[in-house]
Structures are given as structure tokens and as C-alpha cells.
Amino acid sequence: xxxxxxxxxxxxxxxxxxxxxxxxxxxxxxxxxxxxxxxxxxxxxxxxxxxxxxxxxxxxxxxxxxxxxxxxxxxxxxxxxxxxxxxxxxxxxxxxxxxxxxxxxxxxxxxxxxxxxxxxxxxxxxxxxxxxxxxxxxxxxxxxxxxxxxxxxxxxxxxxxxxxxxxxxxxxxxxxxxxxxxxxxxxxxxxxxxxxxxxxx
Numbered sequence: 001x002x003x004x005x006x007x008x009x010x011x012x013x014x015x016x017x018x019x020x021x022x023x024x025x026x027x028x029x030x031x032x033x034x035x036x037x038x039x040x041x042x043x044x045x046x047x048x049x050x051x052x053x054x055x056x057x058x059x060x061x062x063x064x065x066x067x068x069x070x071x072x073x074x075x076x077x078x079x080x081x082x083x084x085x086x087x088x089x090x091x092x093x094x095x096x097x098x099x100x101x102x103x104x105x106x107x108x109x110x111x112x113x114x115x116x117x118x119x120x121x122x123x124x125x126x127x128x129x130x131x132x133x134x135x136x137x138x139x140x141x142x143x144x145x146x147x148x149x150x151x152x153x154x155x156x157x158x159x160x161x162x163x164x165x166x167x168x169x170x171x172x173x174x175x176x177x178x179x180x181x182x183x184x185x186x187x188x189x190x191x192x193x194x195x196x197x198x199x200x201x
Contacts, residue, residue: 057076058076058159059074059075059159060073060152060160061073061074061164064174065165065166066166066169066170068169069110070135070138071136072108072110073107080103080106080109081101081103081104084104085100086151086154087147093116093117099117110136112134112144136148138177149181150184153186161181161189163178163191164191165191
């Protein structure tokens with residue numbers, strides 16, 4: 001007797017639930033993830049065993065590279081805009097609303113005030129290329145670093161200062177930064193370090 005052939009039915013798998021879960025997970029990771037700021041120079045921070053976490057908001061970060069160039073960043077666009085206008089007023093410079101808006105979205109800044117308008121006129125890719133060659137002046141002749149700190153603090157009294165320096169940066173450079181902060185009576189700040197593993201011995 002011949003075998004009865006079972007008619008094959010096409011299978012349909014509803015992927016709607018899977019798609020919903022994927023979109024929800026993607027949204028969750030996008031909203032809770034922290035984006036790393038683009039920095040003009042790469043620094044290797046020294047190791048420490050401290051596990052104190054720096055707050056994620058109201059941070060004024062000072063980036064110091066090995067040769068002594070100083071860069072800064074603020075985490076709020078309104079603070080960036082107000083600080084630029086205040087420092088510009090101190091140095092006799094006025095900026096257009098377009099220049100202020102362009103500056104406010106910078107992740108890191110660090111050019112002398114005499115070059116600021118020229119720097120703001122450059123396209124984004126060009127800015128990234130030239131920024132690493134400058135830095136905020138922090139010498140005894142023209143200490144613009146102090147002006148940025150003073151005006152940033154006046155803009156937002158809740159700012160927490162954090163210094164991120166390369167482990168090979170000479171002590172004299174770090175001392176100069178700290179002395180400038182002390183001159184402004186800014187004696188509380190955090191040092192950003194890498195977590196060092198403690199041996200079991």
C-alpha cells in the first residue's frame with residue numbers, strides 16, 4: 001500500500017515581539033550610556049586605588065597634556081556660551097550668536113583668545129586638526145586659564161573642577177595649574193586617575 005503524502009504547510013513566525021524587544025533594548029542602552037568626550041590629545045592617566053566617582057553633571061574638566069598644553073571642557077551648553085561671552089568681554093571681544101552657538105557645542109576647547117574668532121570660523125574637521133597645536137595660555141605674562149576658570153565659576157557656582165593629566169606630565173606643569181587655581185581660591189578639585197589593581201600580598 002502506498003504512503004500517504006502529507007501536504008507541507010508554509011510556516012509563519014511572527015517576529016513582532018522580537019522586534020519590539022530589540023528596539024526597547026537599543027533605546028535603553030542609548031539613553032543610559034555615557035558618551036566619551038572627544039579630546040584633542042590622548043593622555044594616559046596615572047593609576048590610583050581611589051574608587052571615588054566624579055559626578056556626571058556640573059563638571060569643569062581641565063585636560064593637561066605632557067608638554068603642558070591645557071584644554072578645558074564644560075558639560076552644559078549654556079555654561080559654555082555664557083563663559084565664552086564673559087571671557088570675551090574681559091578681553092574686549094564680542095562674538096556673534098552663530099559663533100557662540102558653534103562654541104557651545106564644542107566637547108573640548110583650548111585656544112588663546114586672540115585666535116578664538118579665527119578658530120570658530122574653521123570647519124569642524126579643520127578645528128580638530130589644529131586644536132592640539134594650541135592650548136590655553138597659563139603663564140605669568142598672560143594667564144588666560146585663570147580667566148576661563150573665574151568666569152566659568154561665576155556662570156555656574158555648582159561646578160566641580162576635575163584635572164585630567166598624563167602620567168608623564170612634569171610636576172612643574174601640574175604645580176602651575178594648581179597654583180593658578182589657588183590664586184582664585186579654588187582649593188577643592190578632583191584628580192582623574194585610572195583604577196589600579198591592588199595586589200593580594
